[in-house]
Amino acid sequence: MTRPERVIGNLNRALHTLLDDDPRAYVIGEDIADPYGGAFKAARGLSDRHPERVISSPISEGGIVGVAAGLALTGNHPVAEMMFSDFAALAFDQLLNFASKSVSMYGRPVPMSMVVRCPTGGNRGYGPTHSQSLQKHFIGIPSLSLYEMSPFHDNADVLTAMLSREQPSMLFEDKTLYTRTMHQSGVVDDLFRYELLDDPSRTARVFPVDCADPDWIILAPGGLTERAVAAMRTLLLEEEITCELLVPSRLYPFTVEPLLATVSRARRICVAEDSAADGTWGEMLAQQLHEHLWRRLDRPVLLLSAQPSVIPTAAHLEHTVLLQTTALRRALSEASQ
Amino acid sequence: MVSAAPHLIGGSTTATAITAPQPRTGAQRLSRLPAEDLDTLLMIRHFELAVLDLFSQGLVHGTTHTCLGQEYIPVALYALLDEGDYVFSNHRGHGHYLARFRDPHGLLAEIMGREGAVCHGVGGSQHIYRDRYLSTGVQGESLPVAAGVALHLRRAEPGRIAVVHIGDGTWGEGAVYEALNMAQLWGLPLLVVVENNRIAQSTPTERQMAGTIQARAAAFGIRHHHVTSHDVAAVRRELSGVIDDIRTQHQPLVVEFVTNRVGPHSKGDDSRPAEAIRHAAANDWYRRYEKQHPEQFAAADRSQRLAIAEAVREVQARPASRWEHA
Ligand SMILES: Cc1ncc(C[n+]2csc(CCOP(=O)(O)OP(=O)(O)O)c2C)c(N)n1
Numbered sequence: 001m002t003r004p005e006r007v008i009g010n011l012n013r014a015l016h017t018l019l020d021d022d023p024r025a026y027v028i029g030e031d032i033a034d035p036y037g038g039a040f041k042a043a044r045g046l047s048d049r050h051p052e053r054v055i056s057s058p059i060s061e062g063g064i065v066g067v068a069a070g071l072a073l074t075g076n077h078p079v080a081e082m083m084f085s086d087f088a089a090l091a092f093d094q095l096l097n098f099a100s101k102s103v104s105m106y107g108r109p110v111p112m113s114m115v116v117r118c119p120t121g122g123n124r125g126y127g128p129t130h131s132q133s134l135q136k137h138f139i140g141i142p143s144l145s146l147y148e149m150s151p152f153h154d155n156a157d158v159l160t161a162m163l164s165r166e167q168p169s170m171l172f173e174d175k176t177l178y179t180r181t182m183h184q185s186g187v188v189d190d191l192f193r194y195e196l197l198d199d200p201s202r203t204a205r206v207f208p209v210d211c212a213d214p215d216w217i218i219l220a221p222g223g224l225t226e227r228a229v230a231a232m233r234t235l236l237l238e239e240e241i242t243c244e245l246l247v248p249s250r251l252y253p254f255t256v257e258p259l260l261a262t263v264s265r266a267r268r269i270c271v272a273e274d275s276a277a278d279g280t281w282g283e284m285l286a287q288q289l290h291e292h293l294w295r296r297l298d299r300p301v302l303l304l305s306a307q308p309s310v311i312p313t314a315a316h317l318e319h320t321v322l323l324q325t326t327a328l329r330r331a332l333s334e335a336s337q
Numbered sequence: 338m339v340s341a342a343p344h345l346i347g348g349s350t351t352a353t354a355i356t357a358p359q360p361r362t363g364a365q366r367l368s369r370l371p372a373e374d375l376d377t378l379l380m381i382r383h384f385e386l387a388v389l390d391l392f393s394q395g396l397v398h399g400t401t402h403t404c405l406g407q408e409y410i411p412v413a414l415y416a417l418l419d420e421g422d423y424v425f426s427n428h429r430g431h432g433h434y435l436a437r438f439r440d441p442h443g444l445l446a447e448i449m450g451r452e453g454a455v456c457h458g459v460g461g462s463q464h465i466y467r468d469r470y471l472s473t474g475v476q477g478e479s480l481p482v483a484a485g486v487a488l489h490l491r492r493a494e495p496g497r498i499a500v501v502h503i504g505d506g507t508w509g510e511g512a513v514y515e516a517l518n519m520a521q522l523w524g525l526p527l528l529v530v531v532e533n534n535r536i537a538q539s540t541p542t543e544r545q546m547a548g549t550i551q552a553r554a555a556a557f558g559i560r561h562h563h564v565t566s567h568d569v570a571a572v573r574r575e576l577s578g579v580i581d582d583i584r585t586q587h588q589p590l591v592v593e594f595v596t597n598r599v600g601p602h603s604k605g606d607d608s609r610p611a612e613a614i615r616h617a618a619a620n621d622w623y624r625r626y627e628k629q630h631p632e633q634f635a636a637a638d639r640s641q642r643l644a645i646a647e648a649v650r651e652v653q654a655r656p657a658s659r660w661e662h663a
């Protein structure tokens with residue numbers, strides 16, 4: 001068996017592969033040139049190898065995404081890095097009004113293959129402006145696809161899928177994942193296994209080793225994987241509550257139909273996410289699930305989000321605002337009664 | 338230089354607007370142009386007048402911005418471009434489109450949502466994409482995009498350039514400076530064409546811009562060229578060298594035209610003092626060309642007026658455009 005690979009290494013390897021194999025690929029972002037290689041080191045080694053197509057830019061998020069859009073318009077495949085996803089707010093106009101709109105507003109499809117990478121989320125003490133999960137603000141924009149990194153999805157495959165959509169895509173990367181390892185060969189740990197489904201969202205299904213229909217199905221983006229699996233483990237060992245976890249690679253567009261056979265095996269469904277509550281991805285999923293499974297569920301979809309609050313810096317305060325393993329476990333346990 | 342009244346922050350047009358320096362172009366001689374250039378100028382003029390007329394009759398829906406008085410800019414400039422150069426236009430783009438494609442039917446159909454519309458009626462007056470020509474309606478947004486295109490051209494098609502049109506008011510947008518910075522840092526063949534008509538919607542330039550465009554370009558180390566002439570032939574002579582330079586030397590350039598908005602910002606929304614409007618009209622290349630070359634003008638003007646009237650009749654009679662989308 002090969003040595004486990006860290007998620008950041010997998011991402012870095014994916015960017016290397018992209019630049020090596022695709023002469024039209026570019027990587028652009030702040031502080032990405034070697035030897036620094038980007039704030040989280042995703043770009044390490046790229047500029048040494050491809051100095052022409054790896055562009056370390058000024059601190060200009062709107063400009064970076066605009067330049068990426070210009071490259072996409074001329075048939076290239078740029079990957080732009082936001083140093084922190086919070087700063088994608090400064091590129092919102094380029095994403096909303098130019099890159100995504102150009103795909104259809106000129107009356108015929110205009111291919112705009114580009115990726116905006118967004119190091120996302122909290123639990124690292126970066127404070128209110130460097131910890132947010134802003135996925136919800138980008139949902140529902142025509143021709144803008146949202147993906148989230150996970151320890152199950154090989155990043156080279158994810159980048160290929162994103163670029164092949166011929167429309168702008170954002171990749172949300174939970175920052176706590178970078179230092180974790182990629183799961184391999186269908187094994188999560190001693191209790192859980194996983195498989196990749198072939199629905200359009202390329203959902204990873206995590207399930208207890210020998211279990212028939214589970215009590216719960218949990219749907220969550222990749223960043224919550226570790227916390228969700230930890231909650232599932234305790235519930236299984238201490239309360240004999242069985243859960244499966246579904247982690248889609250593509251968050252938007254998202255339709256639950258292809259997953260109905262899988263999710264309807266449980267009578268209880270939970271959607272968990274790191275976004276501040278209200279107007280979220282989880283709400284969109286809950287609505288779709290209610291539409292299809294209303295009469296078959298024992299209770300309404302359990303929706304768990306972060307508090308509708310700024311994300312404090314101090315660890316003990318941050319901990320209370322974001323969705324943690326203990327809260328997840330407690331909520332599932334209570335809703336199982 | 339007369340500055341805005343000190344007690345007024347922001348504010349709208351007041352009499353101070355007309356005391357701002359005006360170009361002394363009224364007396365300037367306009368060269369006699371080859372028929373093709375004059376025809377394009379007049380095609381644009383009559384197209385814009387027809388659009389305003391259609392609006393006032395309630396036959397067009399939405400909004401439009403005409404380039405009355407500024408027609409000579411794309412006509413002069415585009416003779417210095419080739420098909421491989423990209424042009425990014427803005428809200429005031431009919432003249433740019435017509436100077437590039439001489440296709441009043443396709444553009445009018447786009448504005449009126451009729452069959453044969455360049456973008457099937459989805460984009461309308463200010464969102465057009467055809468070949469290497471693209472316009473969009475958010476001020477300043479296209480500068481970073483044009484910089485990205487210039488980055489591509491520099492590597493994949495050296496010698497070609499990206500041209501982006503903006504107004505004076507658009508220098509209020511941060512995107513402009515992000516793009517200028519990158520263009521100069523990375524040696525991008527980007528031509529920023531500023532059509533400084535000294536007003537943005539209702540706000541005179543001196544109420545919305547501190548300092549000058551020239552000094553702003555200089556702050557980035559970017560060459561700036563001031564064009565005060567409204568004479569197509571003179572403008573071309575003036576610019577051909579500097580545009581050649583950016584093709585071969587891979588560097589950006591800001592060309593600032595001092596120009597005149599003869600019509601309203603959009604339609605029926607001209608709040609300028611009467612004197613300012615009269616001044617713009619008196620400097621209009623159209624009136625001056627008519628005076629200086631009466632015979633050539635009369636025949637060409639008549640034929641373009643009729644051609645546009647015919648295009649309006651023909652396009653109006655077409656069925657509605659259709660949009661097939663996923
Ligand atoms: C980001 C943005 N803000 C406001 C507007 C509305 N708007 C359209 S044109 C215009 C004035 C632009 O002035 P200027 O750049 O001088 O160009 P001009 O209209 O004079 O050609 C404004 C405010 C817009 N289209 N985009």
Ligand SMILES: [Mg+2]
Binds near residue numbers: 534538
């Ligand atoms: Mg203006």
